[in-house]
Amino acid sequence: SFALTMIDTDARDFVHWMLADIPASTTSIERGASDEVRAAGGKGTLSSEYDGKYFGPCPPGPDHHYVFTVYALDAPLDLEPGFTLDDLRDSLEGHILAQGSLTGLRSGPV
Template sequence: MTTSRPRPPVPYDFLPPVPSFSVSSTDIADGQVLPQAHVEDAAGSVSPQLSWTGAPAGTRSYAVTCFDPDAPTGSGFWHWVLFDIPADVTELPTGAGSGDFTGLPAGAKHGRNDYGQSAFGGAAPPPGHGPHRYIFAVHALDVPTLGPDDGAPPAYVGFNMFGHTLGRALLTASYENRG
């Protein structure tokens, strides 16, 4: 049974404001339901295509994250943490963050998501918990590399992004497991 409850805040609301730029996707649409391909199941899930434009001058790399603030954990749930994306890359093809990582830019590193994997992990809210938001963020950074190794936890990657974020582009989709 779906119950009405206050929606947890978006974590970026607690960070210093930065300019926004544009992110879009051929796989997901802002404000719409996340397609089944991006939902976790026995076969895994596929990371969505993302494209971005209008990053601030001085951008030297990007990070891409996906966060579910509505997860019943008290701290949300990180589904994707990808960083050290070169500044000349402005698109990730479908599946770049999952499977055999086809299309993953050279030099990019995956942090560990909250599934414990260094990859994209799809939506998997508990049955009957109501709709969850999946916030895909592209972070424009003023450094070519952040410093953490592959498999670094999301909080550590985020800590390293703090003070280096020049801009942020957000795309939010939702998904509900009516189970």
């Protein structure tokens, strides 16, 4: 399976999106698919805005770094709905086969 995180590292690891147990057969996530991915077998969680959906970047001021990380796992994770970033990090331990990250930069209103 796969897990995916989107974290704003300039805002104390503000969670914009997390998914776990994405089926291994998944090769892409379509735009606007936060609910559908969970329905297809993945588990979503609350963002730092307490919403179970993707929360796009909207920094209040200077540049913020948004880190998207995908983890390839050797097994599904035993996480309950509403899991936290710490829960995910603990569950990933010993199960990561590979991982990759992409960092995006976004500025707030000028």
